[in-house]
Amino acid sequence: MTIDRPTLANDNYLTHTRGFLSWILTLDHKRIGIMYLVSVLTCFLLGGLFALLVRTQLLVPEGLIMDQDQYNQAFTLHGGIMVFLVIIPGIPAALGNFVLPIMLGAKDVAFPRLNLFSYWLWIVGAVFLVISIFAGLDTGWTFYTPYSIDDNSAMGGVIPAVTGAFLLGFASIFTGMNFIVTIHRLRPDGMTWFRMPLFLWSLYATAVIQVLATPVLGITLALLAVERAFGIGIFNPALGGDPVLFQHFFWFYSHPAVYIMILPAMGIISEVIAVHSHRHIFGYSFIAWSSIAIAIFSFLVWGHHMFTSGQSPLMNVVFSFITFSVAIPSAVKVFNWLATMYKGAISWNTTMLYGMGFIVLFLIGGLTGLYLGTIATDIYLHDTYFVVAHFHYTMMGSALIGFICGLHHWWPKMTGKMFNETAGRTAFVLFFIGYNLTFFTQFMLGSHGAPRRYATYPADAGFQTYQIISTIGSYLMAISFFMMAAYFLASCFGGRRAAANPWGGRSLEWQCSSPPPFDNFSEQPAVGDCYDFSVLRWDEATGGYVWREDVAHPGHDAEEVAHT
C-alpha cells in the first residue's frame, strides 16, 4: 500500500463553496491566484491583439492599416498592458499566489484580506489603464516628459493611465509585502532558508524589489499627474523643470521592475529543470544567492537606459560598469541549469520544452544585453529595433515563457486535469519558430539602424524584408497561443484526471491532492531536501509519482522533522 496515495478529493478548493460571491470575496489564496490568472490571461489577449496590429502595420513601408496616431496608440497600449497587466503580475500574483503558501505547507498567505484587497485594487488599476485606450493614450508605456505633460503633444489619457499604473503599483507592493511576511513567518519546521524551493527564493527577491522600488514609480507618476493637471514645473523645461529628471525617476523603478519580471521566471525554470530532469538541482546556493545579487544590483544600474540622454559621461561610465555586474549572476544561473540536466533523466514533455526554450531565448536575450551595456555600441543601438529585440527576448522570451512554463508545470495542480501533451509540444514548436522569426529579425533591423516606434519607414532603407519576416513570425506565435488556449480549455472539460504528483516533484505542493483541498493539506507534508527526488517512485495505478514504501515519510514522524 502507498502512504500518500493521490486521490482526487471530492472536496477541493474549487468545489468547497459555490457561487459567484464565493469567488469574488474569497480569502483563499488559490482562488485569488486563479482570478489573477484569468485576469492576466485576458489582458495578454488584449496586449497581443495590439501587438498583431503593430506587426501588421509594418508589413509595408508606408504602413498598412493605421495612421500615425493610431499606430502610436497601438504600441503604447501593447507596451502598457504587457508590462503592467501581464508580465509584472503574471508570475508573482497569479502563479505565486497559488503556489507559494502550498510550497510552504501553509494554509494561506500571512494576510489573506490584504491579498484580496490587492486583487481588487489591481482590477481598478487595470480598468483605469484600459480606459486610457479610449482617451487615446500615445505616450509610449514610458510616459517620457515633456511629451506626456504637454497638452499639445500627448493625445490624452495620460492621467487615467498614470492613475492606473499608480494603483497597480500599490497592488504589487501589497502582494510583495504579503509574500515577504509569509516566507518569514509561515515556513514549516524543518524548512530553513536554504531548504526553500528556489522558486520561493526568487519570489522573495522579487517581493523585496517590489516593496522598495514601486513607491518611487508611484511618486513619480503622482508628480507627473500633478504637473499635467495643475501646471507645476517639475519635469517641463517650459515651467523650469527638468525632463531628464523624469527619466532618472522612471528608470529607478523600471529597471528593478525588469527583475521583478525576470526573477520569478528564473525561479520557475530552476524548479522545472530539476523536476523534469528528475535530478537534484545543481548548485542550489549559487542559484539562491544569484537571485539576491540580482535584486541588489538591479537598483544600481538604471542609468544604462540613459546613455544618450545627455547625462554626464562620468555617469555613463559608472552605470556601464555596474551594469556588467548583473551579467554574472545571470550567467551563473544558466550554467547551473545546464549542469542540472547532466546525468538526469530528462522528460521531453511540454513543460520541459518550455524550460529548455527559456534557456535558449534567455541566452540570446542576456548575451545581446552585452552590446547595450557597452557604452560605445549602445550609443549606436539605443532606441533602435535592436533594443526592442533584446527586451523582447528577456521580457517575452524569458519572463513570459517562464510564466507559460510554470502554467504548464502547475496546471494539473491548479485544475486537477492533464492537458494534451501532443498539442502542447506542437504549440511549443510553433511558438519557438514564430518567436525567433519575429524577434531575431529585429536584431538585424536594429543593427542596420532602424529606429523604433516608427509607424512608417523609408522604403529604400532595406528594412522591409526583415519587417515582413517578423510579422509572419508574430502570426505563427499567435496561432500557437490560440492552440494553447484551446488545449488548456479542453483539459478543463475533458482532460484526464491529474495525480497528486504527475511530474515527480518533491516540493510540498506535490504532496497534496490535485486540485488541493480547501485548506491545502489533509495530512502533514514531508519537509526535507526539496530536490531529493530519490524518495519517489512511479505508481502506475494513479498515473503519478508516490513516496517510496522503503523510505520513511517525515510527515508521519513529526519528531524527525523537528531534528533535521
Place this chain on the structure above:
Amino acid sequence: MSMLGMLATTKLGEATSGGGFWMPESASTVAPEIDGVFYFINNINYFFFALCVAILIWFAIRYHAKPSEHATFTTDAPTHNTPLELTWTAIPLLLVGVIFWLGMDGFLELSEAPDDSYEVQVTAQKWSWTFQHPDFGVTEAAELTVPLGRPVRLIMTSSDVLHSLFVPAFRVKNDVVPGRYTSLWFEATKPGQYRLYCAEYCGKDHSKMLAVVNVLPEDEFQTRLGKLAREYEDIADQDLPEYAMVRLYNRCASCHSLDGKSGTGPSFKGLWDRTKSGSTVFTDGSTLKDYMGPGGEFEVPENYIRDSILNPRHYIVQNYAATMPTFKGQLKERQIDAMVLMLKNLDRLIDEQGNPIENPDLSGADVSTGAQK
C-alpha cells in the same frame, strides 16, 4: 539563422553598399572602432551561445528519458561543485571587464569633440530639423551639408519635446532636449548622402522626422554653403514661389499637406483662397474676416500668412491644436516673402494630386506680396 541571413544580406546589399551582415555601411572616423567593439562582443557571444546550446542539446538527447520509462531517479549526479562554479563565475567576470573597458574607451572618443570642429546649431521641433551654419549665416532644413574629413560638432536643442539625432552611417546618436544643449560630433570619411533619423519618440509624425546628411569635399562644401548664403538674395522675384516650394516647404510638410488632407495643421491647398475671402474660422469662433476690415490687423491679407509663420499660436484655426513652433529668426525677410508667394501661387506649383510640378509655368504669376505694397 543562416537562411535568414542570406535573405537579409541580398536585400540589403542592393540598398546600402559596403554594409555587412550585422552592421550597415559606415562613413565616419569613429565607426570602425565601434564596429570593432560590436564584432568583438559578437565573437564572444557566438562562442558562448554555441557552447551552451550544444551542451543543452547534448544533455537533452543523451539523458532523455522516454515517457514509458517513467524516469528512474539518479542519485550519483553531483549536487554542486564549488571549484567549477567559481570558475564559471570568474570567466564571465573577466570577459565583461574587458568588454566594459573597450566600450568605455570608444565612448570617451565619442564624447570629446576635437577643438577645431566645424560647428552647426541644430534645432529639433515636431517634426522637422533645422540646421544653422553660423559661419555662413545659412539655415538648412531636411538636409545637413557637412564637409568631408573635418570634425563636425552639432550643438543641439529642442523647441518642444525630446528628440534624438541619429545618423546610422556615422554610428552617432544623442538626445535633443528642450531647455538645454546637448552635442555630438563626427568626422565623415566618405562623400555621399546619409540618412538622419529622429530616434526618440516625439509623437504623431515621429516616423517622418527624417533628414539627410550631405557630405561634400571641402571645396564643394564651401561653394555650396556660399551659394546657399546668397541664395534667396540672388534669386529673381519670378522664381521665389518655386524656391519656397523646393527649399522651404519641407519644413512645413510634416503638418501641412498639399493635397487638401488635414494633417496636424490645415492643408496648404486652398489656403490662400480661404485667407483672401476671410473664411477661416478660429477656435474662439471669430473668423479671419473680423480682422480684415479697414484698419484691421489683417487689412492686408498677406499679413495673416506672415503672422502665422512668425507668431503661430496667436490665431488658432478651428479643429487644430496650438502646436506649431515659431519660425522667427529662422527665416529671412525674403524667405518669408517666398512663402507668401508660394501659397498665393500654389495652384501653379502643384498638380491635382498635390505633387509639386517640376519647372512650373509661372509666367504672369503675381509675385508681389502684400508687405511690399
